[in-house]
Amino acid sequence: MLYINLNRKSTTSLTQQIYEQIRGDILNRELKEGERLDSSRGLSSTIGVSRNVVLEAYDRLIAEGYVEVRPRSGTFVAKGSSLPLHENNVHRDQRMFRTDSEPKLIDFRGGNPAIDQFPRKKWGQLTKEVCGEAPDRIFGYGEPGGIEELRITLAKYLQRVRGVHCDPEQIMITQGATQALRLITELLIKDGISIAVEDPVTDEMRNIFINAGADLFPVPVDENGILPEHLPKGKKLGFVFVIPSHQFPMGGILSIQRRVQLIEYARKMNNYIVEDDYDSEFTYEGAPVPSIQGLDPERVIYVGTFSKILSPALRVGYAVLPAHLVEAFRNLKWFHDRHTASIDQLVLSRFIEEGYLDRHVRKMKKIYRKKREILEKCVLSSFKEAKTIGKAAGMHLVVDIPGATFTDDIVNKIKEKGVHIYPVEQYALKKGMHKQQIIMGYGGLTKEEIIEGVEELKRCLDMNKYRQ
Template identity: 45%
Template sequence: MLFLQLEPGSDTPLSRQIYLQIRSRILGGELAAGVRLPASRELAADYHISRNTALSAYELLLAEGFIEGRHGSGTYVADGACLDLPAPDPVAAAVPDPHPAPAAACIDFRSGVPALDRLPRGRWAQLIRDAWLEAPDLLFGYQAPEGSPQLRQVLCDYLRRSRGIVCAPEQILVTSGSVQGLSLVAGVLLQEIREVILEDPCNRDIGRIFSSSGTAIHPVPVDEQGIIPKLIPRLARPALLSLTPSHQFPLGGILPISRRIELIRLARGTGSWIIEDDYDSEFRYDGPPVGALQGLAPERVIYLGTFSKILFPALRLGYMVLPPAWVGPFRRLKQISDIHSNSLNQLALARFIREGSLDRHLVRSKKLYRRRRDRLVNELHSHFPGRVRILGMSTGLHLVAEWPGVRFGPELVAGAEAAGVRIYPVDNFAAGAGPYPGALLFGYGQLDEETIAEGIRRLARVVPPA
């Protein structure tokens, strides 16, 4: 008798259950070539199923070559149907998840997550409904890879007004988030083997995307104002300088005009391109908004923006502002990559911006995030009086707190996790050992004030005393 575990009440039909279990045993070598299987009548009788159910399973196995019928003899496992399964890769198994799921009671200070409980769901739902009901039939088909004309026009107007961007709508390419934008940059601009200049520390995903192209990566140290141009290797002829000038990730510095000019001169002198990742600078709390680097050198800067932080990550929409000469190559690669980004979301987003809903949402969000930032700063100073230094708190959804003399190594991080708080050492984002062993990155956008306070109370139990 062939032992099978069948579930008559399952959503998976019985014939499919039989097929999958026999197929799995053949592939794994449990049923070797030449083994005779029970006849369909016998299988049906053993499991109290109809013969048609058994025949249906056998017919599918026969069609895929897993079994063969021998006239007058029966049904047998076919030769060559066993697949040797690979052994687990110990190296791959040892690589930790950079953003593991927190335990149920763990307070997670992960950065880059907005207040998902404060989304304008009602208005957004209306706009999506209107897009579905009012969009012409053509919008449900394949669209232009560069994005909808409506969204590109309102984005152009918005970026000129809010960020000082110099562009025309034709220079905007809508992407499925900033990660796709960086991947397109690597695919178009790293055809030659030339160096890439990265801030150190920086977002690790950026380094992974660019290093996957085989190019040489040069990490350049940053300070509290951003990247230090004089430390860029003078023998390097970089293809790209990847920067976060309006809110350096993770330290939070704002690149001063003198350094911006120095980097532009370097890019012009070496024929390099500056990638400006403007991921969350809409949220500036202390002083007027900082202008984009692109406005100083639109012919040398490729500007990346995203709606993951100012709206919600699930929207999966971002954009690039390209120098005119690069619009064609990026458009072609975008088309190969995914044809186009979600058209109905683009239509809804264009209306959301045009009617002023985005501006109103940003005003409300900035007030909310300022309160959450202030509560975080107050709690840090309250629980660690005179011991903690705060960096990069003027902009964005995160800040950095540094404890001189403390090292947040694996044991201390694990201890914090055990105490119910997930922390992120800044040196985890550095190319090497890093100069910030006592610094932590705190994302606060997604946490309410009482949760922030409780998280710092838990952290205070595990940080070593002075």
């Protein structure tokens, strides 16, 4: 798989950047002779550019002899196109692969689901059935907004589970929530217009907005979510980005009073609210709070994904848009990647319609609740003065340890001992308010890893005297 890092603010064209990075990987033997490259459609979808941009880069590589096209097989790195490795390159290649003798990292990253629980057997069965029974149109070019079957199924599901009000035509299927947010930003943000974002906010969302050329206006949050009274009064915004059902990273659930304030603000300022609802299915205390979109479908753009519910490998997300934005969004989606994989969409539609998603969510809620209880018990027994924040939903906690200061130095020392933690401070736009807080995700960890990870965290903090 190709890894391309594009700088959209660079004066170098996107085609040139793609060409140079692939060429460099071939010359340095990051890509080996005979290795198959991603398809032009696949790569364009992954990096969010027009397929023509990738085709131009590939054509140049073919013309210069770096790659060759094999009929009905694909595009491959040509023989004799790479340079002999220098010693320092050999060492670098060796460092890229972790051997079995190296210790496994206990990664407390928030939002990592339990991959081992993915319903492989049922998903495989449905995929086989779909491939055997689907109409021919599923194997051709699809609609940019997604196949009708999935949009109809999703509209019913979101109304039932999240209180989202929409027609199937208002649902646009995307390559995960990442693409949905990128397209929304392109659609609504023009020169000189900013986005109001919760602070702290996930770095992934922040990077999407900045990479699309937007300026960010940070709005503080407390343990109950965004504080609407801090939204700008005289500044033009394209939209307000919020995660109201389980704010990341602080975990707050936004009250109805603040939701109403947000809607009143959007109406008064004539802008939109973009609601990211990434893991609201996993609520452990009380019933899930319905979406903001259900309160005002004309002012709220609702974004969801199946990466956290099922698996990040399933690149299917969606945006629910006000009707007047649908056509413009559909056009943008077409230019990005034509459409999301139709077979995956049809399998997902069947998975939802036949009740398997509901069963999976019920199963995972039990598993995640148990992991949450283990993590909270371990943390509070190891750090008597600590408190946990945002434990009512999701797959992570924020742990506040008075007297601790989670600098880069201490985080790296803890990582050297095999435990990866994530300071809240690294997600903050305004620094200095979260130095003693860390994110501890538990979704992808076993009970044993959680216990071992917290024990190692305590040893490291005590040893380095970063706690009072």
